[in-house]
Every structure is written in structure tokens, then in C-alpha cells.
Amino acid sequence: MNKTVNQKAWLFVLxxxxxxxxxxxxxxxxxxxxxxxxxxxxxxxxxxxVLWFEEVLNSERFHDSLFRQLMFTFSILAIEIPLGxxxxxxxxxxxxxxxxxxxLMALPLLIPWNVVGAMWNIFALPDIGxxxxxxxxxxxxxxxxxxxxDAWFTLILMDVxxxxxxxxxxxxxxxxxxPDAYYQAAKIDGAKGWAIFRHIQLPKxxxxxxxxxxxxxxxxxxxYTEASVLTGGGPGNSTTVLSIDLVKIALGQFDxxxxxxxxxxxxxxxxxxxxxxxxLMMRNEES
Amino acid sequence: MAxxxxxxxxxxxxxxxxxxxxxxxKQVDLTxxxxxxxxxxxxxxxxxxTLLNIISGLLRPRRGSILFDETDVTPLPPDQRHIAQxxxxxxxxxxxxxxxxLAFPLRNRGVDxxxxxxxxxxxxxxxxxSHRLKERAKGLTADGKQKISLGRxxxxxxxxxxxxxxxxxxxxxxxxxxxxxxxxxLHQRVKRTMIYVTHDQTEALTFADKVVVMNLGExxxxxxxVELFEKPHHTFVGHFIGSPGMNxxxxxxxNGKPILAGQPVAIANQAKGTDGxxxxxxxxxxxxxxxxxxxxGGLPVQISKVSDAGRFRIVETKCDxxxxxLLVGEGKEIPSDGARLRFDPANTRLYADGWxxx
Amino acid sequence: MRKSWIxxxxxxxFLMLPIYWLVNMSFKTTNEILGGFxxxxxxxxxxxxxxxxTDPTWYMGYVNSLTYVGINTVxxxxxxxxxxxxxxxxxxxxxxxxxxxxxxxxxAPPAVFALPFFxxxxxxxxxxxxxxxxxxxxxxNIPLAVWILEGFMSGVPKELDETAYVDGHSFWGFFxxxxxxxxxxxxxxxCFFCFMFSWVELLLAKTLTxxxxxxxxxxxxxxxxxxxxxxxxxxxxxxxxxxxxxxxIYFVRNYIAKGFALGRV
Numbered sequence: 028m029n030k031t032v033n034q035k036a037w038l039f040v041l042x043x044x045x046x047x048x049x050x051x052x053x054x055x056x057x058x059x060x061x062x063x064x065x066x067x068x069x070x071x072x073x074x075x076x077v078l079w080f081e082e083v084l085n086s087e088r089f090h091d092s093l094f095r096q097l098m099f100t101f102s103i104l105a106i107e108i109p110l111g112x113x114x115x116x117x118x119x120x121x122x123x124x125x126x127x128x129x130x131l132m133a134l135p136l137l138i139p140w141n142v143v144g145a146m147w148n149i150f151a152l153p154d155i156g157x158x159x160x161x162x163x164x165x166x167x168x169x170x171x172x173x174x175x176x177d178a179w180f181t182l183i184l185m186d187v188x189x190x191x192x193x194x195x196x197x198x199x200x201x202x203x204x205x206p207d208a209y210y211q212a213a214k215i216d217g218a219k220g221w222a223i224f225r226h227i228q229l230p231k232x233x234x235x236x237x238x239x240x241x242x243x244x245x246x247x248x249x250x251y252t253e254a255s256v257l258t259g260g261g262p263g264n265s266t267t268v269l270s271i272d273l274v275k276i277a278l279g280q281f282d283x284x285x286x287x288x289x290x291x292x293x294x295x296x297x298x299x300x301x302x303x304x305x306x307l308m309m310r311n312e313e314s
Numbered sequence: 315m316a317x318x319x320x321x322x323x324x325x326x327x328x329x330x331x332x333x334x335x336x337x338x339x340k341q342v343d344l345t346x347x348x349x350x351x352x353x354x355x356x357x358x359x360x361x362x363x364t365l366l367n368i369i370s371g372l373l374r375p376r377r378g379s380i381l382f383d384e385t386d387v388t389p390l391p392p393d394q395r396h397i398a399q400x401x402x403x404x405x406x407x408x409x410x411x412x413x414x415x416l417a418f419p420l421r422n423r424g425v426d427x428x429x430x431x432x433x434x435x436x437x438x439x440x441x442x443x444s445h446r447l448k449e450r451a452k453g454l455t456a457d458g459k460q461k462i463s464l465g466r467x468x469x470x471x472x473x474x475x476x477x478x479x480x481x482x483x484x485x486x487x488x489x490x491x492x493x494x495x496x497x498x499x500l501h502q503r504v505k506r507t508m509i510y511v512t513h514d515q516t517e518a519l520t521f522a523d524k525v526v527v528m529n530l531g532e533x534x535x536x537x538x539x540v541e542l543f544e545k546p547h548h549t550f551v552g553h554f555i556g557s558p559g560m561n562x563x564x565x566x567x568x569n570g571k572p573i574l575a576g577q578p579v580a581i582a583n584q585a586k587g588t589d590g591x592x593x594x595x596x597x598x599x600x601x602x603x604x605x606x607x608x609x610x611g612g613l614p615v616q617i618s619k620v621s622d623a624g625r626f627r628i629v630e631t632k633c634d635x636x637x638x639x640l641l642v643g644e645g646k647e648i649p650s651d652g653a654r655l656r657f658d659p660a661n662t663r664l665y666a667d668g669w670x671x672x
Numbered sequence: 673m674r675k676s677w678i679x680x681x682x683x684x685x686f687l688m689l690p691i692y693w694l695v696n697m698s699f700k701t702t703n704e705i706l707g708g709f710x711x712x713x714x715x716x717x718x719x720x721x722x723x724x725x726t727d728p729t730w731y732m733g734y735v736n737s738l739t740y741v742g743i744n745t746v747x748x749x750x751x752x753x754x755x756x757x758x759x760x761x762x763x764x765x766x767x768x769x770x771x772x773x774x775x776x777x778x779x780a781p782p783a784v785f786a787l788p789f790f791x792x793x794x795x796x797x798x799x800x801x802x803x804x805x806x807x808x809x810x811x812x813n814i815p816l817a818v819w820i821l822e823g824f825m826s827g828v829p830k831e832l833d834e835t836a837y838v839d840g841h842s843f844w845g846f847f848x849x850x851x852x853x854x855x856x857x858x859x860x861x862x863c864f865f866c867f868m869f870s871w872v873e874l875l876l877a878k879t880l881t882x883x884x885x886x887x888x889x890x891x892x893x894x895x896x897x898x899x900x901x902x903x904x905x906x907x908x909x910x911x912x913x914x915x916x917x918x919x920x921i922y923f924v925r926n927y928i929a930k931g932f933a934l935g936r937v
Contacts, residue, residue: 039758042751050811054788117679137917139889212405217422249781270783290784
């Protein structure tokens with residue numbers, strides 16, 4: 028669309044700018060401020076330069092959290108995106124079941140995150156939770172509060188439960204907006220299942236899928252509440268992802284300097300990875 | 315390559331059609347000869363797209379059957395009927411190049427790569443796309459995309475019929491002419507049956523050798539453009555084709571002769587079997603003229619409006635509250651008062667309940 | 673393909689199972705819960721719900737949550753509308769940078785901002801108010817609303833605007849009477865997302881409140897630690913937090929299919 032140049036448009040954007048700037052810039056400056064100072068808890072601060080950044084970047088603790096975070100994010104993307112697309116493909120396109128399906132599927136998205144954590148905690152308890160009880164009855168030695176592997180399994184299963192629907196809804200919306208003529212043309216051209224998916228459905232879903240991948244990437248990278256209620260980062264530190272670690276340092280130990288430096292590094296990683304994702308997916312589209 | 319026969323086709327989109335009006339297609343019996351250029355013409359909602367989808371196999375009719383030559387194809391899906399279709403909105407596979415788009419129908423059918431290549435290049439030349447084979451189909455303009463859709467039909471050698479569903483809807487006006495004459499030219503080159511669905515009479519009449527006119531779910535007339543113009547079988551055809559359309563004037567019958575405004579009118583057909591039906595005289599404005607001052611008879615009228623249409627003028631006259639239009643050529647005089655109209659008896663016909671009395 | 677209903681059905685069953693378990697727990701007595709595994713409540717009780725509806729520290733949590741979520745949704749969408757219009761129709765100095773900067777805020781982890789937010793809102797005297805939570809949630813909801821609405825608005829041809837001006841509408845007359853109804857579906861979807869992300873967020877909401885504006889979800893976590901592990905009560909409170917979400921989805925159910933395509937595909 029041809030846009031006209033109009034500097035007065037800034038007036039329309041101004042309220043948004045003011046509100047977001049108030050919430051983004053002042054706290055960000057606070058974080059930057061902490062990240063370059065040292066304090067001994069008596070409200071006196073000393074300039075410390077990039078000391079905290081060096082400390083965080085070199086700490087094994089940060090490396091471990093970052094590694095766990097990446098593991099978590101890529102696992103859930105690898106499961107939720109294909110699963111979401113597959114479910115969207117098998118959903119009915121019209122009929123009385125469509126709204127029923129959509130409403131039920133959207134339900135997990137609107138449950139407060141700590142309730143999601145609490146619900147899964149109850150659900151997975153080895154003695155009285157359905158999941159834990161059934162797994163143990165089937166002969167698996169399952170206890171997510173004690174075994175790191177089980178904790179990971181439960182965490183990922185919870186996230187799949189919680190968020191796959193977002194991918195389903197976005198993919199489904201992309202699918203139903205494909206005009207019938209495409210399917211008819213494909214039928215006439217003799218295209219079958221995979222070819223239809225590859226050449227019609229996937230290209231037409233591209234935009235919504237880009238949004239789905241970006242949202243899932245960003246949100247999974249920021250996961251805090253559900254994970255902290257479910258496992259609290261444990262057992263040990265086995266499920267301590269970045270946000271959980273950050274809160275432990277900032278609020279638990281009150282190490283403001285390292286916490287602030289870590290916050291900034293954390294934020295920059297998300298920005299960088301989102302940008303990489305975005306450009307990769309968009310370049311693919313243009314070439 | 316086949317003759318297509320539609321035998322007693324009826325279709326309804328409702329679960330339980332009760333009234334006659336519930337049927338989108340009331341009753342269609344038609345034969346399409348192999349290699350013909352047909353147009354399916356009618357106003358929006360007359361059932362033409364439904365009929366098209368039934369032929370292509372995208373829809374299965376409630377009643378009746380479709381034969382390709384002598385084979386009953388009614389239960390077959392589109393890909394087994396060997397048909398091609400160009401849709402109203404261009405359908406191209408965005409992610410593929412022009413070449414891959416054209417090759418797609420052949421590759422899906424497992425044709426060997428050498429043949430695919432040969433066919434694609436041949437067809438690309440037909441549709442003037444040889445120089446753009448490597449481009450992404452997504453970047454083409456609407457007319458380019460429509461050519462690709464058409465090309466995907468032409469590339470297959472087994473195609474019985476190519477169907478066009480209002481293919482020029484999204485094309486820029488100045489390119490419409492170009493694409494239409496391209497289609498005509500292609501038809502002469504490939505000699506495939508083509509069915510062109512449209513609500514635009516100019517498109518239909520310029521493209522087709524034979525036009526099928528539909529209204530309210532039925533076929534009202536099949537004929538060459540000249541037949542449709544000169545001898546409409548239904549007042550709808552007379553009205554829908556031609557600009558301005560045919561004059562349709564309610565009349566009475568006296569002793570087997572139609573009477574209009576108290577005067578007998580000479581007609582070209584017979585007024586038999588018309589008892590109890592509502593009667594109308596149909597005559598095209600082209601066949602109405604003013605009577606000369608010395609001629610006897612004629613229908614006395616008042617002139618209410620004259621509009622200039624270039625080479626001729628359209629004159630609107632009133633007679634007994636009814637409007638009669640006629641065309642007056644350049645340089646001919648329009649009488650100021652006491653005007654009387656003369657109907658050409660060879661092109662004046664009587665219609666009973668809309669249908670030509672026979 | 674005839675059997676394709678199996679996949680969505682199995683998926684929905686998987687989604688419903690943990691929810692059923694929560695509801696199941698909420699109707700059990702503490703004794704039964706601690707007594708062992710059971711698929712349905714054997715001693716059916718409504719006590720947990722009665723407690724919640726009669727104790728203001730519980731039910732005020734719902735009122736607080738709904739209040740700040742409501743304020744946030746209205747505020748976010750109201751300011752996002754003109755901004756999205758500007759982005760979809762005009763070019764102006766810094767437009768692309770501004771748009772990108774807005775989106776980067778959607779990527780800011782709440783954990784990073786929790787402490788600075790606490791200090792900021794304490795400093796301006798808004799700590800423990802509904803406004804504070806509503807304002808803090810605009811950080812991620814405004815960018816999202818602008819993004820969604822811009823997509824819908826770009827799908828509306830510019831000719832609509834021009835025709836309206838030719839017809840003699842003033843800008844605001846056109847915007848309020850013609851344009852907003854045209855993108856009603858988009859506004860519905862934007863409201864849905866704002867409601868959703870504000871309703872489900874807890875970290876900031878908890879950090880910015882103490883007593884007066886404490887969200888229900890925070891009440892739950894504190895109860896769990898102070899008054900022992902009352903699972904039944906916790907489950908009942910959790911069940912009740914699902915209800916507003918279910919209502920909201922029910923209202924937008926007709927927009928979900930097309931609306932989630934976000935205007936242009």
C-alpha cells in the first residue's frame with residue numbers, strides 16, 4: 028500500500044509512545060544503572076564499569092542456565108510447531124464442531140500461569156496426581172520432584188499442553204483463509220496430500236506461522252511463573268532456566284549488579300535471536 | 315478428447331429440497347461437441363458456476379449423470395476426468411517458478427522429465443511465457459497468473475475440456491481484449507473443447523461459437539450468437555442479450571392475431587397453444603422504425619427520450635403506457651409529432667409465458 | 673481421511689485431563705485428597721467454594737484481577753487504535769524504528785523488569801493500585817495490540833478513507849463511525865489477546881501489589897505457603913480462575929477462525 032508522508036501521524040502514536048516509554052525506558056535505565064555499579068547494601072554506589080558483565084558472561088552458572096533455556100526453548104518449538112500444524116490440518120473446516128473445538132482448545136491459553144503450574148503440580152504428583160499415579164502404576168519410576176529427567180519431561184509436557192493451542196489456532200486461521208479455488212485447482216492438477224500441504228497450505232500459512240514461531244520463541248524464553256510453581260527450578264538446579272535464575276539472584280540473593288547485567292544480556296539474547304528468526308523466515312519468503 | 319453429455323442434471327445445495335425454487339439447477343440436458351468453443355452465459359446466481367463444477371467433478375449432482383463420450387463419469391473425482399479449469403481469481407503456486415507451475419500437473423501424474431520439459435516449453439510459447447520461465451509465479455501480474463492457470467490445463471495432453479470461470483474478472487480492462495483474443499487464437503490452435511462461463515454478453519459472444527444461456531437454474535437457449543440475437547427463444551434471452559435489449563410488450567389475442575394498442579401486429583411465428591398464458595410481443599429495437607408520412611397504419615406513439623449512442627440514436631417512445639425503444643441511424647430524421655412505429659414482421663414474435671410461441 | 677476426527681479429539685482429551693483433575697480436587701475434602709488416589713470425589717463437598725465466596729481476602733482477589741485486566745484491555749486497545757492507523761496509513765520520521773522498538777518491548781522478560789517496576793511505581797505513589805498493574809501490563813500489550821490492529825487495518829483498502837473524506841466526513845467522524853466498525857473483528861482479536869496476556873501474567877502483578885489490589889493468582893500462592901497445603905481450596909480457586917477466560921473465549925468464538933489470521937495472510 029502506498030503510504031502518504033504525514034508528520035502529524037506522530038500525534039496518533041504519541042500516547043502509545045509515552046506509555047510504553049514510561050514502562051520501558053525508565054526501568055531499563057534503572058537496570059543499566061545497576062549493571063555498572065557496585066553497592067554494599069547501604070545505598071551507596073560505586074562505578075564498576077563492565078565488571079558485572081564480565082562476571083556474568085564468564086560464570087558457569089549463567090552458561091548452565093542459558094544452556095537449559097536453549098534446550099527447553101528448542102524442545103518445545105520442535106514439538107509444538109509440527110504438532111500444532113498437524114492438529115490444525117486434521118480439524119474440520121466447517122460444521123457445528125468447529126466452535127466447540129476452538130473454544131476447548133483455547134481454554135489453556137486463558138488460565139493464569141501460576142494456576143497452570145499449580146494444576147500440573149497436582150496432576151503430576153506421584154501419589155495423588157493422575158499423571159504420576161498412572162505412570163507409576165504402569166511400572167515407570169516417576170517422580171518429578173526428585174528426578175531431573177522426570178522434571179524435564181513434566182515441564183515440557185506442561186508447556187506443550189499450555190501453548191500448542193496457540194500454534195493450532197494461528198495455523199487453523201491461516202488454513203481457513205485459503206480460498207477454495209486453490210484446493211480445487213490442486214485437485215484438478217492431480218496433487219495429493221503432501222503436495223497440497225507443501226505447495227498450497229504451507230506457503231499460505233507462512234505469515235501466521237512466523238508469528239507463531241516468534242511468539243512461542245519469545246514467551247518460552249521468558250518462562251518463569253509456570254516453571255517456578257511446578258518445579259521451582261529443581262530438583263537441584265536441573266530445571267533452572269534463565270528467568271528463574273535471574274529472580275533467584277535479584278530477589279533471593281539481592282545481588283543487584285550481577286542481576287542487572289544478566290538481565291541486559293538476557294534481553295539482548297532474545298532480541299538477537301528474534302531478529303535472526305525473523306530475517307531468516309522473511310528472507311525465505313522474498314527469494 | 316470427448317463429447318460431453320449432461321443427462322437430466324439436477325442439483326440443490328439444501329439437504330431436503332422441497333420447492334422447485336430450492337434447486338440451484340432445475341433440469342439440464344445438454345451436449346457439448348468435441349472441440350467446440352462454448353460460452354455459458356447468465357446473470358449472477360443463475361447456476362452457471364454450479365453447472366461448471368458439476369462438469370469438472372468438484373460437485374456431484376443430486377440427480378442425473380454426466381457422460382464423457384459413452385463413459386459415465388458422474389462418480390469420478392476431478393483428477394480422473396481429465397479436465398482443466400481456470401478460476402475467477404488466479405490460482406498459482408506461489409512458491410514455485412513459472413516453469414514448475416506449468417510442470418506441476420504432469421509431475422503429479424508421473425510423466426517422465428524429458429516429456430515434461432518438452433511440453434512445458436511448448437505451452438510456455440503458446441502463452442507467451444517462454445522468457446519468464448525462471449521467474450517466481452508470485453511476482454506475476456493478474457493476467458500473467460491467469461495465463462499460467464490456463465497453461466497448466468494446456469500442458470496435459472489428456473484434457474477433455476478446459477473450463478473458464480469468469481476468468482477476466484480481475485484483469486485490467488485494457489488487457490481483457492488482449493487475453494480474450496489470445497484465448498480465441500489458442501482454441502483454434504489446440505482444438506480442445508472450451509467452456510467459458512461469464513455474465514458478460516460481449517465476452518460470451520466474442521469468444522464462443524455456441525452460447526448456452528442460463529436463467530434461474532435452467533438452460534433457456536443454446537445457439538450461435540446470431541441465433542440468440544435474431545431469434546431469442548425466451549424473452550429473458552432477448553432482454554439479456556443486445557443493448558438495449560428486446561422490447562417486450564404485453565398484448566392480447568383476437569382471432570389468432572396479436573393485438574397491441576388496439577392494432578393487429580403481424581408476427582413471424584404462430585400463435586397456437588397459447589390459451590390462458592400471458593402473451594407478449596417481442597421485437598428488438600433494431601427492427602423497429604418510424605413509418606414514413608405516406609405509409610398506412612403503424613403504432614401511434616409519443617417520443618419521450620432520445621439518447622445518442624454514437625453511430626445511432628436510441629429513441630424511447632410511449633404507447634399506451636408501455637415503453638418501446640428503437641434505433642435510428644445517423645442522418646435519419648425523428649418525427650416531431652404524430653409519430654407512428656413500424657415493426658418488421660419477420661423479426662416480430664409472440665411469446666407465451668416468456669417462451670417463444672411455436 | 674475419514675478418521676481425521678481422532679487427532680483433534682485426542683488432543684482435546686489431553687487438554688481436558690489436567691483441568692478435570694483440578695476440578696475433581698476442588699470437590700474433595702482435604703482428608704480425601706491426602707487419603708490417596710481417586711478418579712472422582714467420593715465425599716462430594718462444596719466447602720472449598722463456600723470458603724472462597726464468603727471470605728473477602730479470596731473473592732476480592734477476583735475483583736482486583738478483573739479490574740486491572742479490564743483497565744489494561746481498554747487502555748491498550750484505545751491508544752493502540754490511532755497508533756496502528758498511523759502505522760498502516762502514513763509514513764513519518766522514524767516510523768519503522770518506532771514500530772520495531774515497540775515490538776522489542778514485547779520481548780522484554782518480566783523477570784528483568786520486576787524490580788525496576790517496583791521501584792518506579794513506588795516512586796510515583798502508585799504501588800498497590802489497580803492502575804499500576806494495568807499500566808505495567810501495557811508494556812507488552814500495547815505493542816501486541818498495535819501489531820495486530822496494524823495487520824487488520826492494512827487489509828482495509830485506502831479507498832475507504834478517501835471515499836469517506838469525499839463524502840464530507842471529518843477525520844474523527846470517519847474513524848469512529850466507519851473505520852472502527854470495519855475492523856471490528858480486529859478489535860475483538862486485539863482485546864482477546866490483551867485480556868489473555870494481562871489475565872495470565874502474575875510476576876509483575878504480584879510485584880506491584882500488596883493488599884489493596886492483590887490479584888487472585890497471588891492470593892493462591894500466598895495461601896499455599898501460609899495456611900498449610902490446602903489443596904482442595906487451591907484447586908477450587910484455580911478452577912474459578914478458568915471461568916472468566918472461558919467466558920471471553922465464548923464471546924470471541926466466531927472471530928477465532930478468521931480473526932487469528934490477523935488480517936492479512
